[in-house]
Amino acid sequence: MSASSHLRERAAQLLALADVRVGGDRPFDPQIHDDRTYARAFAHGSLGFGEAYMEGWWDVQDLAGMLTRLMLAHLDEKLHTLDAVASHLRARWLNRQRGRRAWEIGKRHYDTGNELFAAMLGKRMVYSCGYWARADNLDDAQEAKLDLVCRKLQLKPGMHVLDIGCGWGEALKFAAQRYGITGVGITVSEEQAAWATTLCQGLPIEIRLQDYRDVEETFDAVFSIGMFEHVGARNYRTYFETVRRLLRPNGLSVLHSIGNNEAPSQPDPWVEKYIFPNSMIPAASQVATALEGLFVVEDWHNFGADYDRTLCAWRERFDAAWDQLRDRFDERFRRMWHFYLASSAAVFRARRDQLWQITLSPRGVPGGYRVPR
Numbered sequence: 001m002s003a004s005s006h007l008r009e010r011a012a013q014l015l016a017l018a019d020v021r022v023g024g025d026r027p028f029d030p031q032i033h034d035d036r037t038y039a040r041a042f043a044h045g046s047l048g049f050g051e052a053y054m055e056g057w058w059d060v061q062d063l064a065g066m067l068t069r070l071m072l073a074h075l076d077e078k079l080h081t082l083d084a085v086a087s088h089l090r091a092r093w094l095n096r097q098r099g100r101r102a103w104e105i106g107k108r109h110y111d112t113g114n115e116l117f118a119a120m121l122g123k124r125m126v127y128s129c130g131y132w133a134r135a136d137n138l139d140d141a142q143e144a145k146l147d148l149v150c151r152k153l154q155l156k157p158g159m160h161v162l163d164i165g166c167g168w169g170e171a172l173k174f175a176a177q178r179y180g181i182t183g184v185g186i187t188v189s190e191e192q193a194a195w196a197t198t199l200c201q202g203l204p205i206e207i208r209l210q211d212y213r214d215v216e217e218t219f220d221a222v223f224s225i226g227m228f229e230h231v232g233a234r235n236y237r238t239y240f241e242t243v244r245r246l247l248r249p250n251g252l253s254v255l256h257s258i259g260n261n262e263a264p265s266q267p268d269p270w271v272e273k274y275i276f277p278n279s280m281i282p283a284a285s286q287v288a289t290a291l292e293g294l295f296v297v298e299d300w301h302n303f304g305a306d307y308d309r310t311l312c313a314w315r316e317r318f319d320a321a322w323d324q325l326r327d328r329f330d331e332r333f334r335r336m337w338h339f340y341l342a343s344s345a346a347v348f349r350a351r352r353d354q355l356w357q358i359t360l361s362p363r364g365v366p367g368g369y370r371v372p373r
Helices: 003-016 036-054 063-072 082-093 099-108 114-121 138-152 170-179 190-199 233-246 269-274 284-291 305-320 331-349
Strands: 160-164 182-187 205-209 219-225 247-260 296-302 353-361
Touching: 003 036, 036 269, 036 331, 063 331, 114 190, 114 305, 138 170, 138 219, 138 247, 138 305, 138 353, 160 170, 170 182, 170 190, 170 205, 182 190, 190 205, 219 233, 233 247, 233 284, 247 284, 269 331, 284 353, 305 331, 305 353, 331 353
Parallel strands: 160 182, 160 219, 182 205, 219 247
Antiparallel strands: 247 353, 296 353
16 A cells, blocks of 8 residues: 555544545535645644645635534544644743734734735624624624623723723724723734724724733723733733733723633644744633632633634625735635634634633622623
């Protein structure tokens, strides 16, 4: 048996554990166009598998559905590659979120272009999970999420609010218009800062290109939506110490973050290389340890299943806008973005990752905290 045939047979045996067949006729059955796919996947795991897709070496009609099946069968855990080991060791022993590295995520991902994100994210440029409890479309789900954060923070007119990782400024704009607050938003993305400044023009909102550790004044409320994934385990304690320092004694803080429901996870090599450099998904144990002695946990809300629906909506909008985007981005980028959105949807569909909103108070809300939903 040739080496190629051996790898093909080995792949078929593994895929059978997920009820996936190469060349099958179901939407989640992949079609392999280049046999080099097998060697690349076995040698480099998710990195090689994703790169082979980017190169057009294989296709599948339902990419998210196929990847969900592979994750539910834990096939990715059966491929222990050097890329995965190296990624894990870097995350464990290096602090890749301090100094100049803290700004890399802005340049590598969020500065990809406002045109791309405006096309993908909907009416409100909010790059995080929507809240679909009573929503049936992306725009309503994102507005519901922003309102949920404001209600959890118990915002009132005149309160001074900090948004750590403010993105394109939509959350602060919403809070200022609906709840009458003043605020400061900080980001490490130049593209986001420029957009947010324009978006919030005429409102009592200040947008800064700044690291959260460098903020000095105090606030009535502090929130962060979709930024904690870039903080890094070695900086979790510093993050919560900083929020405690910036938050007035009777204030509230909401942390909106993807979370892992198992042991501290290692970064995925493909995601780390192509999408989110220097990023990590926190485990509940890491978050709980990092905030000990600093905050009372008033509420820990999980609506991770809503992220699958959000990501699918982003994929639909991205595809609908592709004719306008193709002048700036090539076919390899389109396939990379498809793999990113589909693999992310699969992670949440398989319930491997969660979406947490954690409401914190420095000393505990007198008489108890009534949880908004």
